[in-house]
Amino acid sequence: MTQDQNDPIIRVEGVCKTFGSLRAVDNVSLSIQRGEFFALVGPSGCGKSTLLRMLAGFETPDAGRVFIDGRDMTGIGPNRRPVNLVFQSYAVFPHMSVAENVAYGLKIARRPHDEIAARTQEALMLVKLDGQEKKKPDELSGGQRQRVALARALIMRPAVLLLDEPLSALDAKLREAMQIELVHLQKTVGITFVIVTHDQSEALSMANRIAVMHQGAVRQIAGPAELYEAPNCRFVADFIGRVNLFEGVAVPHKKGRLRIKSEVLGEIELDGQGAGAVTLAVRPEKIQISREAQTQEDTIQVRGQVADVAYYGGYSNIFIDAGAGPPIVADITNTGSAGVPRFLPGEWLWCSWRASDSLLFRD
């Protein structure tokens, strides 16, 4: 039974799940290491919740296997798995008090009374709900109900804690606070967390490693920075953060260089190989905006007219109409004196970025 601490806590091998004619999860394989804060992200209907429910044991894969802590758990019910799930609706038992909710799992496991009492206290302190033991769920706020759900799962000391869109029902401020708190909580208890979310910024800010799912398949698994800076496909680049996409056709040029013809960007040169239809992507914050053209080497630039300015306080998004395609988005930080708009709609500007900041995808 002793497992090597370097073995993954969760190993999913070639898992498939079909609902009717829909391939919800299509041949997914991934490993999650001990102590990781792992996120499954993707647009709704990408199969991330189904995958999570298969880890919890609520769905049985049609094909493939699920290993938890080295043991094959495929086909084993949720009540006999060393994992616990925090539900999207929290699923706090309405007829039980806070303490009864938290103690429920240990009561089912027939632990001695004093152990249940001690661990309930401990779990409630962990989520800062001590003193609220006797309250009924309908006397609690949404955030407090979520803490009950967390304590109720953590008290079981699971090998993995699964969280299904845990923050989606909270308002923006509370959500931000809970993101930080969940990260702290995960560090405190040292349990592997697997979180499902449709909100890529939530995944970026909380997780050590993120799997991006699309149409039932995993597109990329990487750390937040790598996922953002070096996405492996157009879908990931577009889903994680904001990105400007330019379509074009590449032809080989000199050795290790490509010449790309694009309607918006004209003819540019980049490092790279191969040929055919490509998409060039650049993040809004990599774009420099200026009234004069840049003169540096290896800079891509395009002239356009400011269409809109969206002001967000600390920064603004500038939308620049470059003649063809959707407007180019650039971020500028508002460090200048208050109330003085730096750029106005209608103004002609140059957007420029270092060629090496471009991401190139073959479609």
Next chain:
Amino acid sequence: MNGIRRIIRGAPAGPLEYHRRWPLRLILTGTLIFLYTPIFALIAFSFNDSRRNIVWHGFTLKYYEKAFANSDLMLALGNSLTIALISTVISTLLGTLAAYALWRFRFFGKAAYEGVLAMPIIIPEICMGVAMMMFIARSGWPQDLPWPLNLGAITVAHIAFSFPFAAIVIRARLESFNRELADAARDLGAGEFQVFRDITLAHMLPGIIAGGLLAFTLSLDDFVITFFTSGPNSVTFPVKIYSMVRFSVSPEVNAASTVLIVLTIVLTAIALRMQYRSQMTASPK
């Protein structure tokens, strides 16, 4: 202040204030009179100090004394309560099981079963009564049994028509159940039965109580089906009142009827309150 002034001055009725327009008031008043005057008259004349039910002669409780001293009537009341109690327990149990099975499982002929379940509710009561009478007579149901076994035929008939009502009330309650609660309990280690006992049953309980009280009142005041299934030694309260009316409508009948009305109203009020509370505590999704 404004509201009071408006009422005093008789401001014109607003677009949705239908209750302040005379046609609706007229219909409402008429309805209330037709519905409740007979009942109030019945109750009022149970206190009338006169052998005839026509003219008011003064207040008395002597017809209640007389009713409670009528051993046949009291025996019938005892029979009614016994039948109602037994049929309530059994039909609530059956109703709970039927409702849970329909909600929880998929099985062959489920739609057909759901339809058949509602049959006793839609079949005319008189047909149900005749059918029950023929069934009891043909099946060689033992006669002349000692009390309370002589109530068996009526009790079986009452269970047959009241358990679908209980099942439907409990089924409706289950519709508001958040299945994630059951999943959460499973996730915390509970087996199928533990989930039912700790989570689902707790949610069903207000529905079960409401369904049970409904079954109780249905059984207590049923006349038609009981009339066809009761023998000379198994007379229930409503059947006894009917036979008393055939001789004369004395205030004693009024007193007995009033007792039945009060019993039914109290139980129905409790059932409604349970249902209201069950709606209030329906788990938020």
